Amino acid sequence: MTKRFSTQAVHAGEERRKPYGALTTPIVQTSTYTFEDTAEIRRFMQRKEAEAPKEREEYGRYGNPTQQAVERKIAALEGGERCLLFATGMSAITTALLTLLSEGDHLIMVSGAYRRTQEFAREFLPRWGVEASLAPIDDVDALAAAVRPTTRVIFSETPTNPYLRVMDLARMAAVAQAHDIVTMIDSTFATPINLRPLEHGLDLVIHSATKYLGGHNDLLAGAVVGAADLLDEIENARGVLGGVGGPMDAYLLLRGLKTLDLRVRRQNENGVRVAQFLADHPAIERVYYPGLPSHPDHAVAQRQMTGFGGVVSFEVRGDLARTGRFIDRLQLPYVGPTLGGVEGIAQQQALFVSLDPEERRASGLADNLVRYALGIEDAEDIIADLEQALASL
Numbered sequence: 001m002t003k004r005f006s007t008q009a010v011h012a013g014e015e016r017r018k019p020y021g022a023l024t025t026p027i028v029q030t031s032t033y034t035f036e037d038t039a040e041i042r043r044f045m046q047r048k049e050a051e052a053p054k055e056r057e058e059y060g061r062y063g064n065p066t067q068q069a070v071e072r073k074i075a076a077l078e079g080g081e082r083c084l085l086f087a088t089g090m091s092a093i094t095t096a097l098l099t100l101l102s103e104g105d106h107l108i109m110v111s112g113a114y115r116r117t118q119e120f121a122r123e124f125l126p127r128w129g130v131e132a133s134l135a136p137i138d139d140v141d142a143l144a145a146a147v148r149p150t151t152r153v154i155f156s157e158t159p160t161n162p163y164l165r166v167m168d169l170a171r172m173a174a175v176a177q178a179h180d181i182v183t184m185i186d187s188t189f190a191t192p193i194n195l196r197p198l199e200h201g202l203d204l205v206i207h208s209a210t211k212y213l214g215g216h217n218d219l220l221a222g223a224v225v226g227a228a229d230l231l232d233e234i235e236n237a238r239g240v241l242g243g244v245g246g247p248m249d250a251y252l253l254l255r256g257l258k259t260l261d262l263r264v265r266r267q268n269e270n271g272v273r274v275a276q277f278l279a280d281h282p283a284i285e286r287v288y289y290p291g292l293p294s295h296p297d298h299a300v301a302q303r304q305m306t307g308f309g310g311v312v313s314f315e316v317r318g319d320l321a322r323t324g325r326f327i328d329r330l331q332l333p334y335v336g337p338t339l340g341g342v343e344g345i346a347q348q349q350a351l352f353v354s355l356d357p358e359e360r361r362a363s364g365l366a367d368n369l370v371r372y373a374l375g376i377e378d379a380e381d382i383i384a385d386l387e388q389a390l391a392s393l
């Protein structure tokens with residue numbers, strides 16, 4: 001019987017009977033695994049060469065039981081055959097792309113992806129003879145027109161940061177399937193609670209598990225989910241490139257995942273309440289939230305997602321300094337560059353780009369843009385805090 005999300009978040013991937021009868025999955029804090037004698041090594045190698053499922057571990061860069069419990073849990077939540085865990089989201093993205101792309105191949109990166117992902121495509125891949133081109137997120141015809149005979153991968157993100165643009169996944173999959181292209185979607189902002197990209201025909205789902213999946217701002221991790229044949233290739237590359245995460249972070253992620261459904265539902269509720277409050281406030285110029293009918297991708301989001309997420313971006317009436325004053329007068333959220341945890345975090349994104357006005361303009365981020373990544377605090381308190389900060393400007 002297929003279990004529902006909250007049940008899977010608690011139970012999926014974990015052995016029912018654990019060592020010592022412990023209720024929680026142990027942290028197997030070791031870098032390597034020893035063998036009793038050479039006969040045990042022979043048995044291990046025979047299974048490996050026959051590509052049979054492994055019965056034991058060999059060395060920490062190739063796997064860890066705590067990490068594998070997390071991988072099984074995330075695979076269950078996304079509805080994928082396999083998941084691989086990485087040290088960071090960037091490590092998951094770069095290892096997957098390096099596995100799939102070779103010299104002479106072409107990658108299409110859809111606009112709005114995380115800036116470091118774009119940097120990897122623009123600055124690093126060409127060094128190895130891989131060309132990358134950018135396609136707009138809201139024009140499937142332009143995406144189809146960007147396909148070349150050498151295109152191997154289409155990479156997109158949904159919703160994007162900070163404008164929360166939503167990719168129409170069924171249409172993206174249709175473009176790719178017509179040309180035998182692998183599709184990858186960074187679904188960090190959506191989480192499997194709000195979106196299950198594999199059900200829309202995508203091949204690989206990526207997460208910065210540092211964000212919602214971990215949910216407590218206390219770990220870094222990344223994940224790739226999809227069909228076993230692709231994941232087997234990526235696993236081999238992970239063993240070579242070495243971006244595997246540690247057992248302690250895997251345990252923290254396992255624990256964080258148990259409350260994913262509860263946390264994301266609350267963050268969805270907070271997102272809708274805060275977006276509506278800001279949309280009606282005279283000191284706010286514009287709100288970007290896919291749950292609002294004014295958002296350009298509202299219809300796609302409504303069709304594709306089961307919740308609109310916990311990030312709300314908005315423009316305060318005024319300039320860089322006035323927006324900064326607003327941020328400084330907020331009492332509830334922390335100020336910083338991440339999202340997805342239980343604590344609300346607000347940031348003026350342009351300031352993280354550059355102190356130089358020209359560079360900020362070139363980045364396309366408005367000086368008065370605020371990204372508020374909502375936590376699980378009570379919506380009434382979040383709104384009261386926004387109200388007092390706006391009133392004081």
Ligand SMILES: Cc1ncc(COP(=O)(O)O)c(C=O)c1O
Pocket residue numbers: 088089090091114157161186188189207208209210220221222
């Ligand atoms: C959408 C998205 N993808 C990937 C990353 C990179 O993840 P990590 O910081 O875990 O390497 C981030 C980080 O901000 C992100 O927001």
